Amino acid sequence: MLATESQLDPPPAVELPASATHVVTVQAPRDLWERISRGFAMPDLDDPERVAQWERWYASRPDYLQRMVDRGSKYLFHIVEELERRELPLELALLPFIESAFNPQAVSRAKAAGMWQFMPATGRHFDLKQNAFRDDRRDVLASTRAALDYLERLHRMFGDWHLALAAYNWGEGNVQRAMKRNQAAGLPAGYLDLRMPDETRHYVPKLQAVKNLVRAPDAYGVRLPVVGNHPFFDSVRIERDMDVALIARLAGVSEADFRTLNPAHHKPVIMAAGTPEILLPWDHAVQFAERLKEWRGPTASWTAWRVPRDMTAAQAARELGWDEVQLRQINRVPPRMKLKAGSTILVPREGRLDRDVPEQLADHGQILLAPEAPPVRTVRIKARSGDTLASIARRHGVRVADLAAWNGLKPNAPLRAGQVLHVQTRAPAKATAAKASGARSAKAAPRRDGPRTRAADAARPSDKTSNRPTAHTAQR
Structure with missing residues (x-):
């Protein structure tokens, strides 16, 4: 339909009140902290005592905050971008502070790994490869993708962010059972109402405390290091x-x-x-x-080799024309352990092995180990009057069938007094002398406690037995 002349006339001017003519400008965030703060969307946790406890704990440790932020500054922008793309609360960008102090090499006592602290089974469920060559639970992109997938799923399951976070820490099955117990007793089933381990009880208060410090650092006497609002x-x-x-x-x-x-x-x-x-x-x-x-030269000096049969490290090194010590070091093969058939190890890229690693090995290669059998020695014994193969086998801790085979006899063959038999036994371990030497050394030097080996311990404190603020060790 054609427009008439009157329809083409501009509309009459309308005089707006002064308040309506004010234009509000939206300025870009000065830094990433401001951008994160603008994206806070979770309800604040109503647990003032525990939250205040953790506010004091973080605010009183500026060096600890500095180390966490220094590590996190490399990854935060990417996490914030992913959260905004998924339209998720930006509080979740702070979760690795609670999980691992933003240390991608952190490993908990329960074997959770990476800055998002994935347990091995949960990591595999979210397609985080864990093989002889890499552990995607530590990968910045892959672990962030998996963590946000998991958190989205938990939020759909519980319809509440605090419960979803409790499930991320404690496990969804545990949270569901705790909720059912409360519901069966006619009790409310929110995060603050459930019975849960102290670690999970403190988990959301810790996140709330960090959120409060990011939102208003001056109120807590905290100076957060600047993190630029740009990709690292x-x-x-x-x-x-x-x-x-x-x-x-x-x-x-x-x-x-x-x-x-x-x-x-x-x-x-x-x-x-x-x-x-x-x-x-x-x-x-x-x-x-x-x-x-x-670049015109070779790009790699290493490739992968699949072990064709059970082999000691020395046998594998001989077959490859390589040094056994180097083979053990590069593939982390412990002493007195052998490689099982199907293991995939890293080897020099040369000769018949000059090739890129195929996808199957790159994604699924594993190092399979078994104890090396100790060397065997053969001893000669003489049968006594009344001896049988069974009694001699029992006396020497071997099987009747083996004893018979070693001597070319049937298992029920009779023996005569003085008959010479051969018995195979394990060679005596050299550990006896070493043990005695170690005992002498122990007397000569004072005992020292060994170093803590858990990477996460270096990144954050841990106290799982007291009522003081407890550090997180993931249970997923």
Whole structure:
């Protein structure tokens, strides 16, 4: 339908009140803390005593806060971007502070790993590969994707963020059972109403305390280090297997800095079939891509080899023409352990093994170990009057069938007094002398407690028995 002339006339001017003519400008966040604060969307937890306890704890430890932020500043922007893309509360960007103090190498006593603290089984459920060459529970991109997938699922399950967080820490089954107990007793079933372990009871208050410090640091006498509202790293695609040393050299970064952004990898080579993207500091990613195009030399000096049969490390080294000590070191094969058939180990890339690692091995290669059998010695014994193969086997702790086979006899063959038999026994361990030597050393030197080996302990305190604020050890 055609418009009439009157319909084409501009509408009459309308005089607006002065208040309506004021234009509000939206300024970009000055830093990432402000951006996170603007995205807070969870209800505050009504547990003032525990929250205040943790506010005091964090505010009184500026060095600890500084270390956490220094680590987290490399990953926070990416996490915030992912949360906003999914339209999730930005409080969740602070969760790795509670989980691991933003240490991607943290490992709990329950074997949860990475900055999001995934247990092995839960990690596999969310497609986080854990093999001989990498552990995606520590991977910045993969673990963040998996954690947010998991948190979204828990929120759909419980319809409440505090319960979802409790389930992330304690396990969804435990939270569901606790809720059913309360409901059966006619009691409310919110986060504050449930009976739960102290660790989970303190879990959300700790997050609320960090949230409060981020929202109003001056109110707590806290000075948060500035974190820029821009990406720290960029992802770069690789087409061939590459040595970590070469990647660092082309990118102009140290190997330590490379591993900080790629903490899933603990080998000297990155396998393109399993990890086609690596992370590099933003300013170095372009330099790496340009230098890689110009590179004409080999890109990797390592490849993977599948062990064809049960072998000791010495046997495998001989077959490969390699040094046993190096084989053990690079593949973390403990002493007195052998490689089982099907194991995948890292070996020098040369000769018939000069090839990139295929996807199957890069994603699923495992090192399978078994104790090396101690050496066997044969001793000669003489049968006594009335001896049988059964009585001699019992006396020497061997099987009748084995004793008969060693001597070319049937298991029920009769014996005569003085008959010579051969018995195979394990060679005596050399540990006896070592043990005696160790005992003498212990008398000569005062005993010292061994170092704590848990990475997460270095990142955060732990007190699971007292009523003081407790540090988190994931149970997922």
